[in-house]
Amino acid sequence: MNLSEKKKEIIERVGVYYEHKGLQPVVGRIVGLLLVAEPAEATFEEIYGELQVSKSAVSTALTFMQAKEMVEYTTKPGDRKRYFKLRLNEWKTNIQKQFDDILDIENLIKEVVVLKENRQSDFCCKLIDIKNFLLFLRKELPLLLDKFEATKNK
Amino acid sequence: MNLSEKKKEIIERVGVYYEHKGLQPVVGRIVGLLLVAEPAEATFEEIYGELQVSKSAVSTALTFMQAKEMVEYTTKPGDRKRYFKLRLNEWKTNIQKQFDDILDIENLIKEVVVLKENRQSDFCCKLIDIKNFLLFLRKELPLLLDKFEATKNK
DNA sequence: TTTTTGGTTCAGAAAGTTATGAACTAATAA
DNA sequence: TTATTAGTTCATAACTTTCTGAACCAAAAA
Numbered sequence: 001m002n003l004s005e006k007k008k009e010i011i012e013r014v015g016v017y018y019e020h021k022g023l024q025p026v027v028g029r030i031v032g033l034l035l036v037a038e039p040a041e042a043t044f045e046e047i048y049g050e051l052q053v054s055k056s057a058v059s060t061a062l063t064f065m066q067a068k069e070m071v072e073y074t075t076k077p078g079d080r081k082r083y084f085k086l087r088l089n090e091w092k093t094n095i096q097k098q099f100d101d102i103l104d105i106e107n108l109i110k111e112v113v114v115l116k117e118n119r120q121s122d123f124c125c126k127l128i129d130i131k132n133f134l135l136f137l138r139k140e141l142p143l144l145l146d147k148f149e150a151t152k153n154k
Numbered sequence: 155m156n157l158s159e160k161k162k163e164i165i166e167r168v169g170v171y172y173e174h175k176g177l178q179p180v181v182g183r184i185v186g187l188l189l190v191a192e193p194a195e196a197t198f199e200e201i202y203g204e205l206q207v208s209k210s211a212v213s214t215a216l217t218f219m220q221a222k223e224m225v226e227y228t229t230k231p232g233d234r235k236r237y238f239k240l241r242l243n244e245w246k247t248n249i250q251k252q253f254d255d256i257l258d259i260e261n262l263i264k265e266v267v268v269l270k271e272n273r274q275s276d277f278c279c280k281l282i283d284i285k286n287f288l289l290f291l292r293k294e295l296p297l298l299l300d301k302f303e304a305t306k307n308k
Numbered sequence: 309t310t311t312t313t314g315g316t317t318c319a320g321a322a323a324g325t326t327a328t329g330a331a332c333t334a335a336t337a338a
Numbered sequence: 339t340t341a342t343t344a345g346t347t348c349a350t351a352a353c354t355t356t357c358t359g360a361a362c363c364a365a366a367a368a
Contacts, residue, residue, distance in 0.1 A: 006269065014262055020255070022176050024356065035266045040277040044315065054358050059316055080314060080365075088280040092287055095256060101174070102252045108168055112189045115160065123194040126242040129306075133246055136302045144298065148290045152283075178326060198345065208328050213346055234335070234344060 001050050007036040011051075021098075026053055026061040027070075034071065034086045041074075041085040070094075092145070099141055106134035155204050161190040165205075175252075180207055180215040181224075188225065188240045195228075195239040224248075246299070253295055260288035
């Protein structure tokens with residue numbers, strides 16, 4: 001595969017990005033590798049070879065990534081190897097999911113507001129403002145995504 | 155302080171929400187406590203008492219939370235205790251920051267696209283679409299936030 | 309049939325994170 | 339002056355995550 005230094009650097013940076021999202025290091029590096037690889041796929045063997053990690057670490061990571069719909073594999077006739085590639089079609093959906101995760105706190109805030117005895121307090125008013133903000137985003141974000149798709153069909 | 159079972163449950167759920175964001179358990183529980191407390195503040199002593207963790211764990215967490223502008227404290231004349239409370243005014247800014255973190259991958263994708271030899275490939279076209287999507291969101295999200303503020307001033 | 313290839317599984321090692329408890333500081337009170 | 343209060347710091351204990359290496363399995367090749 002013979003990756004350039006620049007590509008190796010990008011793999012590590014993508015790795016760190018995913019680590020910050022709470023995913024395990026190897027997962028992020030596999031995403032990085034599949035981003036910079038040309039063509040954009042790699043076999044199991046290439047993955048653990050290039051990333052210099054054990055087969056088992058790669059096996060565990062790929063199982064996880066398939067469950068999360070991050071990667072898929074194709075096979076070729078007369079070749080038992082699996083060719084893993086990123087599921088880029090789901091990428092935008094994943095971004096949406098990440099937004100939804102942020103907005104998840106809305107339900108908890110709702111429950112907190114219900115418990116408050118004094119709903120006129122400064123604190124509670126601010127809380128209600130945040131709740132409304134989250135509600136607003138939850139409604140508007142899907143529209144924004146539609147708007148993006150619309151710009152492409154022109 | 156004498157928290158109801160419901161409040162204790164909410165504290166734990168807020169805790170788990172923050173754990174998923176990659177913050178340490180105690181940090182999330184402190185946010186939870188400061189959300190359900192009435193009035194919405196607590197002393198250092200109340201925090202480690204209610205959460206049943208050590209003083210040092212609370213000290214470390216509060217130092218971190220102050221650096222991240224999550225909490226602040228006020229004092230009262232003739233009382234050496236600090237009264238910690240959530241900085242709700244920054245909450246919406248924090249949500250924005252979380253969005254920005256998601257969009258951060260845009261720069262990496264840009265660099266990946268530059269490296270690609272065949273920019274007409276299916277993979278590269280999808281990558282460019284994602285890049286444009288992230289660019290679109292980075293432009294539109296601030297406008298959406300303005301729109302929310304505008305709805306309030308009517 | 310035996311060997312090779314392409315992976316999976318799992319016990320435990322290594323590394324990283326989080327919490328504790330004891331010792332400490334600095335300010336106030338007695 | 340000594341004691342108490344409010345909180346910090348740090349070594350290390352406890353726990354969790356991540357990775358490795360060895361053993362394993364199933365399919366194909368020799």
